[in-house]
Amino acid sequence: MLSSENLADIVCPVGKKELIQKDNFLVCSYCGVKYPVVEGIPVLLIDDAILPEGVNSLDELKCMVK
Numbered sequence: 437m438l439s440s441e442n443l444a445d446i447v448c449p450v451g452k453k454e455l456i457q458k459d460n461f462l463v464c465s466y467c468g469v470k471y472p473v474v475e476g477i478p479v480l481l482i483d484d485a486i487l488p489e490g491v492n493s494l495d496e497l498k499c500m501v502k
Contacts, residue, residue, distance in 0.1 A: 438457055438462075438473070438476070438478065443455065443457060443462075446462065446478060446480070448464035448466070448467070448469065448471075448480075448499070449480050449482060450464070450467065450469060450482065450485075450494065450497060450499055450500065451464060451466050451467050451497070451498075451499025451500070453465050453466035453467070453499065454466075455471070455478075457473070458470075460472060460473050460474075461473060461486070462478050462480075464499070466498060466499055467488065467497045467498040467499040467500075468488035468491075468498070469485050469486065469487060469488060469497060470485065470486040470488075471484065471485055471486075472484060472486075482494065
C-alpha cells in the first residue's frame with residue numbers, strides 16, 4: 437500500500453485528477469480509470485490502464501469528452 441503522503445503527489449496521467457487506492461489499483465476519482473499497483477509500485481502507463489465498465493476507449497473517458 438502507498439502512504440497517504442505518496443498518494444497525494446500522484447494524479448491520473450489522463451485527466452490530472454486525484455487517485456484513490458482500492459485494493460491493488462489506483463482509481464481516478466473523476467473518470468474511474470484504474471491503474472495497477474505491482475509490488476507496491478503504481479504502474480501509471482495508459483497501455484496498462486483498465487477502463488471503467490461501459491468505456492471502450494480512452495476517447496470515451498469522462499475527462500476526455502469535451
